[in-house]
Amino acid sequence: MAKKVRAIVKIQLPAGEATPAPPLGPALGPHAVNIMGFVKEYNSRTANLSGTIIPAHITIFEDRSFTFVTKSPPASAMLKKSAGLEKGSENPKLNKVGSVTLSQIQEIAKTKITDLNSPDEAAAIEIIKGQHEVWVLQWRIDNMPSTTRHGKRYQEASKLVERQKNYSPEEAVELAKQTAVAKFDESIELHINTSADPRHADQQIRTVATLPNGTGKTTSLAKIANMLKNEKLSVVIAAADTYRAGAIEQLREHTNRLNLKIIAQNYGSDPAAVAKDAVLYAKSHKVDCVLVDTAGRMQTSSNLMEQIAKITKVVNPDMKIFVGDSLAGNDTVNQAREFHKQVKFDCSILTKSDADARGGAALSIVKVTSSPIIYVGVGQEYDDIVKFSKQTFLENVFESTDIDVPSLSEIKKPQPEPEPVVEEPEPEPEPEDDADPFEGIETDDINNYADLYDVPPPETDNEAKKLANQIRKWIQDGRPKP
16 A cells, blocks of 8 residues: 655755755754655765756655655756856846857756656757746847747847847836737746845845745636626635635635625535535525635545545536646646546636746647637736637747647547447257256256255146256255255
């Protein structure tokens, strides 16, 4: 039986030189594992890679034991090494401290390809260039060969930017609008130099970072609720995520903003019961739509997967919607495949599509589930959800619509396998009317059976046939006594 996983810790350490000191000690200390045991094994594995940073993914089990795998060095470290630098630029937008060649990027991509979500080496090169734009931007703009594949819109937009010019915030915002090449809203990376020195206590800046929590499932539900409300339909929302801390409060905040009814219970309650209460409320109050917010879950969480199957059985919804993260790539596709096996969802919504430059998740989900993408999230506001458009998708991903993509109706759905035909055994031939029904049966067996079961002699042919069959079965069963 497989051991239960307690936690997975991801950390980057110098090869062959790990110590129990931070960052390792604080990362493993709360899990009460043998830190020195990990240090010795890690240093032994990475001794031949001295001078590099090697990430480690540590799987910690409930019994405090652990296993770990090492990954290839971070791309940023490999880029610095290729450029001959000890550290990067303090102001990468203005000061370029080094450059790398295309062949160097290709070598880095070959090393990192197993750790990247990329189908081939060309895609891996683009990932390295895209994720570490600080390092390759100068090379990409100034030394890019004329054969590099960029669309006309990108080429026209790049002509508007003066790389060595300092723009004011107002000019920068206006330039960002002019050079936007996507149909959806785009994300802009902003760097602010405060001139603060964090080594001095009075200059430390304390901030609260609000990071994405899952795929944006609850926010997508609120967007759908707002859409239905705008169509003059009444809506009630079921807070069936009784698992994640703060989930009910988050949903209640959305319903308060949208002025909608919410059905909720305490954390730890049966989600199926919450969903059922919402349906009953809707029926009694003549509400048009019920939206059920279920707990986010990984496809590997068997108990939560069983939970969603139970909700489906209890509520019997008219539509089941899978919400996936556009940026998660193959992980989202794997989730969709496993979820579809469990609950057979009808369609999908992809979140964070405004930040997805490739869009491969949409194609893959449609292929593996034979279900459509109905909406995509393009922002955080309630109106930031649009119908999935094949035309827009092709323009953004391929910068062309001259591609033959089959419609959903043309996608061949998996055919159900025929049920196996069980061949019934051929009946034993009945004895001929003129034949002796007791043929082949010893006289002693006939007499013993008659004595044991107190059977009178048969008076008709049918009775004789019936008795003969009973005696044959009695013999076959081992002549049991009553």
